[in-house]
Amino acid sequence: MQIFTCPSCGARDEREFHFSGELGKVRPNTTGEVNEEEWATYLHTQGNELGAVREVWMHMTCAELFVMERDSVTMEVLSTTPLRKDVS
Ligand SMILES: [Zn+2]
Numbered sequence: 001m002q003i004f005t006c007p008s009c010g011a012r013d014e015r016e017f018h019f020s021g022e023l024g025k026v027r028p029n030t031t032g033e034v035n036e037e038e039w040a041t042y043l044h045t046q047g048n049e050l051g052a053v054r055e056v057w058m059h060m061t062c063a064e065l066f067v068m069e070r071d072s073v074t075m076e077v078l079s080t081t082p083l084r085k086d087v088s
Pocket residue numbers: 006007008009010059061062063064
């Protein structure tokens with residue numbers, strides 16, 4: 001078991017989190033017709049980089065979406081940063 005840190009809730013069991021995608025992966029514009037090859041690439045292609053990667057994760061308990069930077073080789077979590085902008 002691995003411990004991930006939610007920016008809102010703190011350290012939690014990895015089973016409470018859901019991988020949402022690689023950071024920077026851009027969804028094709030779906031307001032018009034989408035090329036099948038472009039759509040398939042978006043859905044099924046992952047970078048699978050070795051080393052430090054930045055990914056979007058969700059803590060399913062509180063629905064917080066955040067960026068997790070982790071080492072894909074050692075699985076060490078380097079940082080977690082919320083995606084939301086604080087309004088104050
Ligand atoms: Zn949370």
